[in-house]
Amino acid sequence: MxxxxxxxxxxxxxxxxxxxxxxxxxxxxxxxxxxxxxxxxxxxxxxNASKTQDQLYEKLKRVGVQADKSRIMSSAVAAAKYIKRWYPGRTVYLIGSDGLKEALDAEGIERVEQQADIVLMGLDLQISYDKLSRACLEVQKGAVFLSTNKDLAFPSEQGFLPGNGSFTAVVSKATDVDPVFIGKxxxxxxxxxxxxxxxxxxxxxxxxxxxxxxxxxxxxxxxxxxxxxxxxxxxxxxxxxxxxxxxxxxxxxxxxx
Ligand SMILES: [Mg+2]
The missing domain is CATH 3.40.50.1000 (HAD superfamily/HAD-like)
Incomplete structure (x- = not known):
């Protein structure tokens, strides 16, 4: 010891x-x-930005950890807190899943489909050319570019699958703008x-x-x-x-x- x-x-x-x-x-x-x-x-x-605090809490419970839910800090929760602290009252165009939506809602941050002040990207299993294009256009118009994490791939039973970092790179390359990453x-x-x-x-x-x-x-x-x-x-x-x-x-x- x-x-x-x-x-x-x-x-x-x-x-x-x-x-x-x-x-x-x-x-x-x-x-x-x-x-x-x-x-x-x-x-x-x-x-991990795709799971909500509740889902992470339940997962911890399944592996024998009784967590204090308010102390679960995902990159989704941190992204919402970051926006609230540095860009209060600003609107967000979001690419992401439930973890991010819930985190933004919890901080009272408004999501919009266009004329966004901020583009925030997290892993979205329903990613599409349309969503990526919209993110690119908003960033070109001057929106602040944030991303939950730069992990290029994540392991699955079949092999490595594309992670949020890969999709963020698409928008970053197309616009020549580097995002601020929130995660470790x-x-x-x-x-x-x-x-x-x-x-x-x-x-x-x-x-x-x-x-x-x-x-x-x-x-x-x-x-x-x-x-x-x-x-x-x-x-x-x-x-x-x-x-x-x-x-x-x-x-x-x-x-x-
Ligand atoms: Mg680890």
Whole structure:
């Protein structure tokens, strides 16, 4: 067991950290329970923008984690909070699914089909040439261009399928405008947690399996990071980085307060 300092905000990645697909990572659920015994609710930080907070809450429940729903920070929730903070009262042309629609509704953000102030893109399984064209035209007319995450592909049973990053690239290439990405490795989700709950950075830690997204987000934001060897990036690969994670654990069962 590795002795690690106490934090107030434990920010856990989901896929590869708390579960793998539908399978639980047992040590993660036990870790969350141990925090709860100490009176601490974890935060859940995921680039997945297609699921609603309710759907992520139910999924966590299926893998044995009783989460505080208000502490589930998806890139959809973070995108809505980002718009509310930096562009209050502005309208959005949205490409995305239920997770994003619900997140915008929750912040009272108006969606429009044209003359939008902002174009926001997230994974949309009903993507079409018409939707992509509309996004391009709005961006050309000067709309702010936001995207939930830059993941080019995501794994499925059949193989890798195109992710939101690929469709965002279509609009970006066609308009020659770079979007602002909300998800990890950008800092916006961690910043939203800090803003909303009032934490000091030294009291926050980002925990995840993917060096290029989770650990990079923590490093860029300036908080401690914990890499777990239960998902994408191997521990050996992280050790060889110029900026490795603050702590490296085989899994969360090795975390001792
Ligand atoms: Mg992950």
């Amino acid at each position: 590795e002795k690690i300092k106490r934090y107030k905000a434990y920010c856990l990645d989901l896929d590869g950290t708390v579960y793998r697909g539908e399978a639980p990572v047992q040590e993660a659920a036990q870790f969350v329970s141990r925090l709860q015994e100490d009176g601490i609710e974890a935060f859940y930080v995921t680039n 490795p950008e800092i916006h989700m961690l910043e939203a947690i800090q803003q909303e709950w009032g934490f000091e950075k030294e009291d926050m830690v980002m925990i995840g399996d993917n060096y290029d997204t989770d650990i990079q987000a923590g490093i860029r934001f300036g908080i401690d990071t914990v890499h777990v060897n239960t998902g994408v990036t191997s521990m050996d690969a992280v050790m060889q980085k110029d900026h490795p994670a603050t702590h490296l654990l085989e899994n969360l069962g090795f975390w001792k307060h």
